[in-house]
Amino acid sequence: MKVGIIGCGAIANLIVNNILATEKNITIEHFYDRDMEKAENLASIANGIAVINIEDLIDNVDLVLEAASPSSVNEYALKVLNKGKSMIIMSVGALMDENFRNEVVETAKKHNAKIYTPSGAILGLDGIKAASIGEIKEAKLTTRKSPRSLGKDVNKEEILFEGKASEAVKKFPFNINVAATLSLACDMDIDVKVIVDPKVDRNVHEVVVTGDFGKFTTRCENLPCASNPKTSMLAAFSAIKLLKHFNETLLSGT
Numbered sequence: 334m335k336v337g338i339i340g341c342g343a344i345a346n347l348i349v350n351n352i353l354a355t356e357k358n359i360t361i362e363h364f365y366d367r368d369m370e371k372a373e374n375l376a377s378i379a380n381g382i383a384v385i386n387i388e389d390l391i392d393n394v395d396l397v398l399e400a401a402s403p404s405s406v407n408e409y410a411l412k413v414l415n416k417g418k419s420m421i422i423m424s425v426g427a428l429m430d431e432n433f434r435n436e437v438v439e440t441a442k443k444h445n446a447k448i449y450t451p452s453g454a455i456l457g458l459d460g461i462k463a464a465s466i467g468e469i470k471e472a473k474l475t476t477r478k479s480p481r482s483l484g485k486d487v488n489k490e491e492i493l494f495e496g497k498a499s500e501a502v503k504k505f506p507f508n509i510n511v512a513a514t515l516s517l518a519c520d521m522d523i524d525v526k527v528i529v530d531p532k533v534d535r536n537v538h539e540v541v542v543t544g545d546f547g548k549f550t551t552r553c554e555n556l557p558c559a560s561n562p563k564t565s566m567l568a569a570f571s572a573i574k575l576l577k578h579f580n581e582t583l584l585s586g587t
């Protein structure tokens with residue numbers, strides 16, 4: 334399988350280094366970034382090509398992995414899907430806009446392509462997918478990050494946001510894509526709280542879900558990526574595992 338990457342930052346670097354070292358059947362050779370130097374750096378690690386035109390990436394791969402920004406999803410998703418290429422989307426917040434999401438899904442259907450949103454930086458997507466066979470009644474996400482992650486200068490804990498995921502992704506486009514991933518899995522605009530906390534140096538996400546199945550709570554304390562404190566390493570790991578799934582025969586978990 335040939336994969337092309339849009340956005341050559343923290344997540345893309347972890348993915349490329351891992352896949353290069355562990356997977357013979359996945360090649361990642363085409364890279365695009367609005368910062369050409371970033372694309373060239375990653376291309377040199379992978380012995381690949383930094384493309385200037387996005388079409389040169391789309392035309393030469395089977396699957397496009399977006400790890401750039403919500404606005405990049407608005408810019409490129411329809412171009413990718415219109416050419417029948419499947420897509421892994423990390424900047425899931427872009428899909429909270431219902432009209433855009435419907436257009437993306439319809440385009441993918443028309444061209445027989447798939448859209449994957451990995452579990453990213455949170456725990457519990459497996460349980461939610463199973464729980465969604467019954468009714469999911471309530472889902473809440475509480476995210477706690479350091480002032481450095483959230484770009485705030487505070488010396489005590491502060492609630493920055495309480496409301497719906499659709500609003501959260503607009504206010505924190507680079508910090509709370511997980512709220513969108515949860516909303517898609519639950520098929521509802523979930524409740525979100527964002528807390529800046531000078532006492533933490535990890536990205537902490539708590540998920541509480543109730544439904545016909547009962548109730549579960551998950552909590553993770555994620556180490557951030559060295560090159561981007563907003564982003565948890567687990568988010569990159571989840572995309573790596575999804576890529577590996579394409580090659581696996583025995584698949585565990587929903």
Ligand SMILES: NC(=O)C1=CN([C@@H]2O[C@H](COP(=O)(O)OP(=O)(O)OC[C@H]3O[C@@H](n4cnc5c(N)ncnc54)[C@H](O)[C@@H]3O)[C@@H](O)[C@H]2O)C=CC1
Pocket residue numbers: 339340341342343344345365366367368371400401402403404405408422423424425451452453454455506507508509510511514558560561563564565568
């Ligand atoms: N789904 C999830 O659980 C998570 C999603 N994310 C999201 O994944 C994305 C990537 O994260 P990182 O690798 O940490 O970011 P990063 O900031 O380290 O790298 C992003 C790269 O994309 C490039 N870029 C941004 N917009 C672009 C555009 N319109 N066209 C071309 N290139 C563009 C930037 O120049 C940069 O090199 C972000 O949107 C982030 O918010 C991050 C963590 C968890």
Ligand SMILES: O=C([O-])CC(=O)C(=O)O
Pocket residue numbers: 453454506507508509510511512536555563564565566568
């Ligand atoms: O990596 C994280 O902890 C979560 C994150 O930035 C996002 O969902 O955008």
